[in-house]
Amino acid sequence: MSNVLTQLIAELVDGRLQVVDLTQPLGPATPVIGLPPIFASSPGLSMEVISRYDERGPGWYWNKIELGEHTGTHFDAPVHWITGKDIPDNRCDTIPARRFVGPACVIDVTQEVATNPDFLLTPEYIQAWEAQYGRIPVGAWVLLRTDWSKRSDPETFLNVGPDGAHSPGFHQSASAFLAHERDVLGVGVETVGTDAGQAGTFDPPFPNHTTMHGAGKFGLASLCNLDQLPPTGAVVIAAPLKIVDGSGSPLRVLAITQHHR
Ligand code: 23J
Ligand code: MN
Numbered sequence: 461m462s463n464v465l466t467q468l469i470a471e472l473v474d475g476r477l478q479v480v481d482l483t484q485p486l487g488p489a490t491p492v493i494g495l496p497p498i499f500a501s502s503p504g505l506s507m508e509v510i511s512r513y514d515e516r517g518p519g520w521y522w523n524k525i526e527l528g529e530h531t532g533t534h535f536d537a538p539v540h541w542i543t544g545k546d547i548p549d550n551r552c553d554t555i556p557a558r559r560f561v562g563p564a565c566v567i568d569v570t571q572e573v574a575t576n577p578d579f580l581l582t583p584e585y586i587q588a589w590e591a592q593y594g595r596i597p598v599g600a601w602v603l604l605r606t607d608w609s610k611r612s613d614p615e616t617f618l619n620v621g622p623d624g625a626h627s628p629g630f631h632q633s634a635s636a637f638l639a640h641e642r643d644v645l646g647v648g649v650e651t652v653g654t655d656a657g658q659a660g661t662f663d664p665p666f667p668n669h670t671t672m673h674g675a676g677k678f679g680l681a682s683l684c685n686l687d688q689l690p691p692t693g694a695v696v697i698a699a700p701l702k703i704v705d706g707s708g709s710p711l712r713v714l715a716i717t718q719h720h721r
Pocket of ligand 2: 534535653708
């Protein structure tokens with residue numbers, strides 16, 4: 461057996477490494493993105509008991525669930541966007557599993573977002589981060605730490621005003637930099653989607669989806685506990701359900717990281 465796997469298990473057992481759950485609870489109260497009413501909307505989760513140790517099934521409990529693919533903590537596959545529709549291995553059932561695992565680069569913009577909920581990450585900001593923590597490696601998950609997941613009330617989490625939603629995201633040039641200059645696996649965010657709240661008004665609309673998925677990259681939305689990760693050094697596993705022709709999927713996102721505090 462490979463020494464690194466033996467050591468991984470040993471360090472998980474003795475607590476030098478820990479598993480951080482980057483996933484929000486998934487239930488009927490999980491908020492979903494609102495699009496302008498001219499577009500079809502995605503349903504949140506609904507759940508119905510099939511049986512619960514009763515006449516419908518005396519010894520077992522199970523539920524039926526119905527939900528949009530893009531509900532709660534979820535994965536965006538390249539086929540989700542029109543720019544990624546013809547890329548090979550672009551859907552939930554055809555992406556090689558190797559591409560679900562990568563090193564995490566956590567970019568902390570909590571200070572900027574605290575004073576500007578519409579903050580957009582720029583290539584200049586990323587390069588300043590790299591000057592401090594090192595170059596983002598090929599195949600990284602780039603996670604945007606905003607502390608947005610601490611907005612536990614759906615109203616403040618979605619933050620919709622008369623002029624639409626206000627939440628942070630990526631300038632298109634930052635998405636292009638990460639996709640083309642750094643060849644990341646994808647980006648992860650704490651907000652309801654990987655584009656900023658106002659991104660429907662940008663040119664092009666939803667530039668992060670447009671750019672990332674057009675480059676065959678992935679998205680992770682509604683992450684939490686990014687404040688428990690170091691800027692570099694954690695490994696993230698984000699594997700969607702193998703939905704045939706799936707555009708995305710709710711998933712459990714796990715980070716393995718050095719124990720801290
Ligand atoms: C469809 C249209 C716009 C957006 C989204 C979906 C998402 O955020 C998503 O869940 O992929 S912004
Ligand atoms: Mn999505």
